[in-house]
Amino acid sequence: MIKKIIIVLLLSVPALGLAAGNNLKLDSVDIDLSDKASLQRGARTFINYCLSCHSAGYMRYNRMGKDLGISDELVSGNLLFAADKIGDLMKAVMPAEDAKKAFGTVPPDLTLVTRSRGPEWFYTYMRSFYRDESSASGWNNVVFPDVAMPHVLYSWQGEQRAIFKEHEGRRVFDRFEVGSSGSMSEEVYTDTMRDLTNFMVYLGEPAKLVRYRIGTYVIIFLLIFLFVAYLLKKEFWKDVH
């Protein structure tokens, strides 16, 4: 019996850890893939900052340029830091071994992050870094506790501190307190992260730009077909009693 209880307790430890992470309310984010300007701003942030360490290794530069209305010349001239050819996949600037030495882990590929974790997760994560002297990087994140990644964009957002409170014997996140302000106001930083999240949703599934429109045409065609098929059926079935 005691053995059983211990097993149950041991098994529930990771579940509790997850629960602590999952109980955090994720902020909803307004995704609008028809907003080309927003996608372009997001792409700029992603390529200038994220792509230094993270890859988007399933995506090609020229495909992104084509979808986002950025000419090949502009992509080559301004965004092609880590690759030689416009048709290359978007690989991280930093080699994986160097990243492993610096952070203790290889930064994950981000192509599909909004499909696996959701846009809300990504949007909240990017705004939830806080100062934590006890961690190796000096940063921590309430959405992803003890994450190896430092707050890369802290010069934009500034520093914030996380205030925790006791709740049913556990330490839970309460709110952020502003430490020092960055080069962006809170509003501008939030908008920038919204653009970045918007871009990440596009990056996760470029087909999203077209599939709603095509789907609408297909369904309209099928509805007309259904009407004709119904008339055909009605005509034949007139003589069945």
Place this chain on the structure above:
Amino acid sequence: MQKLLEQSLDWVDARYPVKKVWDEHLAKYYAPKNFNFLYYFGSLALVILVIQIVSGIFLTMHYKPDANMAFASVEYIMRDVEWGWLIRYMHSTGASFFFIVVYMHMYRGLIYGSYRGPRELLWIVGMVIFVTLMAEAFMGYLLPWGNMSYWGAQVIISLFGAIPFIGDWLAEFIRGDFVIADATLNRFFALHVAALPLVLVGLVFAHLVALHKVGSNNPDGIEIKQNKGPDGIPVDGIPFHPYYTVKDIMATVFFLILFAAVMFFVPELGGWFLEHDNFMPANVLQTPPEIVPLWYFTPYYSILRATTTDMIYVLYGVTVAMAILTVISVKDIRAKGATVVVAAVVLVALNILQPKLWGVILMGSSLMVFFGLPWLDRSPVKSIRYRGWMFKTALTIFIVSFFVLGFLGTQPATGLNTRIAMVGTVLYFLFFLLMPWYTTFDKTKPLPERVTE
């Protein structure tokens, strides 16, 4: 032109029975005229089979069955292959729709007694198709090489390890390695794209041959062949072509609208058709927080997980109760003896074999019991329309249990969830085990002479 066509047809017909096949299976195949919407799902299953084969062929042109390349090749299809995203979503949406359609098809058979004589073989072939389809879906799910693909396969194949003596060897034999690895991916690919589709197509052919031999059942569960006109044609029958061909075309278009709505607008269906964790590549070191199969496997997965040590005690009870009931009910002394022996063997086995193995046995049995339906059902009528309250109640409990088990299969197996799953499992099996009794005692309504509207 007309003449040339006729001559060509005659030429072929002299060498191949075109007209005979056309007549026997379409133009002079007489189907009951009172089919309702549940009778569309047979044709729809055929439509989906074609969709899956065609979309699958195009996926195979671009997919790489290699542990280092598989995940990236799926993303390559999603991005760089012309219309690749559409082909991929067609196949992934098709998988879930295949099961929706087949479950509806089976439900139709269940409520109208389509498994009853003379359609026992038709039902059995159908059940073999269903089991093959499950294997096909399971193997296909490994191919994208996402993290859920990987861990799902790991969990299910490790179940074979629960079989005494040969278990570990068998699991290793299936995987081709000590863990799910490149060898597993390669053989699953071969089975998924070549072996099982061939088996499926062959079985579907056999299913249709069996159907056209005995003729279709109908919502009234009476045989239209017993009431023939002077011309030898069933008075309640109408030729499949053109009546049901035009009706099925209408249903197919309607079905395609629903299909397109999911495929174009919500291909993930909130994680029900494409799981979020499967957008991360397979990672040997990182188990997903919850290993959950896709929705169509969850009822059986629930039964597997509900079989804990506590469940063994429940199984003792069920075995003893069923044995007593059987001994009281059968007249033949040898049958009484056989029952006692079987029950004793089961009780001993319950003591010896580990609960994990019983989970596997119950999961397997939850499919196998369907094969027994034609002989478990003792009612004088086939259709639910003429059955009494007992069958209707039993069926309702069964359907509810099936959905509850299905839902629990997607949830963490915590204390209360496991308890409910145990109850659901017992009710699921009692629907079959008690069927000889409640169908015997159930009051039935008189059957009509002719099919009703």
